[in-house]
Amino acid sequence: MADGRQRFLEAAVRLFARHSVAGTSLxxxxxxxxxxxxxxxxxxxxxxELLTAVxxxxxxxxxxxxxxxxxxxxxxxxxxxxxxxxxxxVLANRELLPVLQGDPGAAELLGSHPDLHDLTGRLTQxxxxxxxxxxxxxxxxxxxxxxxxxxxxxxxxxxxxxLRAVLIETGRRALALRIRKEQPRTSQLC
Amino acid sequence: MADGRQRFLEAAVRLFARHSVAGTSLxxxxxxxxxxxxxxxxxxxxxxELLTAVxxxxxxxxxxxxxxxxxxxxxxxxxxxxxxxxxxxVLANRELLPVLQGDPGAAELLGSHPDLHDLTGRLTQxxxxxxxxxxxxxxxxxxxxxxxxxxxxxxxxxxxxxLRAVLIETGRRALALRIRKEQPRTSQLC
Numbered sequence: 001m002a003d004g005r006q007r008f009l010e011a012a013v014r015l016f017a018r019h020s021v022a023g024t025s026l027x028x029x030x031x032x033x034x035x036x037x038x039x040x041x042x043x044x045x046x047x048x049e050l051l052t053a054v055x056x057x058x059x060x061x062x063x064x065x066x067x068x069x070x071x072x073x074x075x076x077x078x079x080x081x082x083x084x085x086x087x088x089x090v091l092a093n094r095e096l097l098p099v100l101q102g103d104p105g106a107a108e109l110l111g112s113h114p115d116l117h118d119l120t121g122r123l124t125q126x127x128x129x130x131x132x133x134x135x136x137x138x139x140x141x142x143x144x145x146x147x148x149x150x151x152x153x154x155x156x157x158x159x160x161x162x163l164r165a166v167l168i169e170t171g172r173r174a175l176a177l178r179i180r181k182e183q184p185r186t187s188q189l190c
Numbered sequence: 191m192a193d194g195r196q197r198f199l200e201a202a203v204r205l206f207a208r209h210s211v212a213g214t215s216l217x218x219x220x221x222x223x224x225x226x227x228x229x230x231x232x233x234x235x236x237x238x239e240l241l242t243a244v245x246x247x248x249x250x251x252x253x254x255x256x257x258x259x260x261x262x263x264x265x266x267x268x269x270x271x272x273x274x275x276x277x278x279x280v281l282a283n284r285e286l287l288p289v290l291q292g293d294p295g296a297a298e299l300l301g302s303h304p305d306l307h308d309l310t311g312r313l314t315q316x317x318x319x320x321x322x323x324x325x326x327x328x329x330x331x332x333x334x335x336x337x338x339x340x341x342x343x344x345x346x347x348x349x350x351x352x353l354r355a356v357l358i359e360t361g362r363r364a365l366a367l368r369i370r371k372e373q374p375r376t377s378q379l380c
Contacts, residue, residue, distance in 0.1 A: 146336025
């Protein structure tokens with residue numbers, strides 16, 4: 001029933017986007033898939049349990065991005081690794097992240113998820129460290145939320161590689177990241 | 191009863207932030223203020239009518255910002271006027287705008303409001319015009335949504351003038367605006 005579970009998660013994301021997290025019931029997810037509420041309950045005992053399952057890929061990706069960035073030296077290099085990883089995470093979860101971004105029901109549930117709360121705090125800190133004081137935090141918030149929203153449905157027609165490049169460059173500009181460009185190896189060999 | 195009406199609007203914004211637009215009923219607004227649903231109905235016949243009243247100050251501010259920017263010449267100057275006006279609008283509506291930003295219930299209702307739909311489209315275009323093609327639109331989306339979110343509750347402890355300056359500078363950087371700095375008049379007189 002792994003496939004069945006996956007179908008429920010995908011239906012949940014579609015309904016969150018349409019009705020918000022607070023406006024989506026397990027009954028509605030059942031209706032969307034033409035099954036009974038009991039069939040939904042077989043997989044998820046509560047909306048909380050369902051939301052935790054929905055965000056699991058984001059949690060795993062966030063953990064790996066944050067750990068990779070924190071392992072680097074230099075605040076600009078760390079911020080750039082965090083930004084790039086976040087853009088990739090957003091693009092891999094384009095239906096989900098713009099929804100979670102501004103949904104108070106999601107914010108409340110995710111805020112009470114200790115691991116996600118910790119990881120988003122560390123991600124924000126990695127970007128905020130580029131500039132001291134509250135300024136750095138405002139910029140980090142603007143970049144993270146702007147990235148998530150700009151990858152939403154209005155950008156569906158844009159080539160994903162182009163969208164990725166624009167989002168990364170916009171974030172780098174907003175944070176004023178100074179990243180030493182790596183020398184292309186081929187030119188050194190010629 | 192103008193004050194009564196204003197109290198309903200303020201209660202609505204508080205409840206939208208807590209429960210999303212879709213999750214907020216006229217009954218809940220009545221409960222929040224300790225009045226009957228009929229008393230709420232006396233002012234607003236539907237949730238749609240209430241939301242339209244809630245966003246009215248934003249609509250008026252948006253209209254004036256968009257008109258002022260469109261009256262200028264030069265795409266960088268126009269974008270800068272639009273950005274600055276939007277930051278001021280966000281800061282004057284700090285409880286409301288982060289809520290509307292990511293709420294699918296609000297997006298649906300606002301999208302069907304012809305004037306607001308037109309104004310937000312023109313605001314986005316003013317920022318997008320800085321760069322041709324889809325790139326400009328992605329950056330415009332990122333700046334507008336990032337600005338709205340970064341002015342949310344997490345920035346409540348920051349001095350408003352400092353927050354305004356950071357938001358404007360972050361947007362200018364992200365859009366790579368080239369604005370000719372006006373000479374300070376006092377130094378010319380000295």
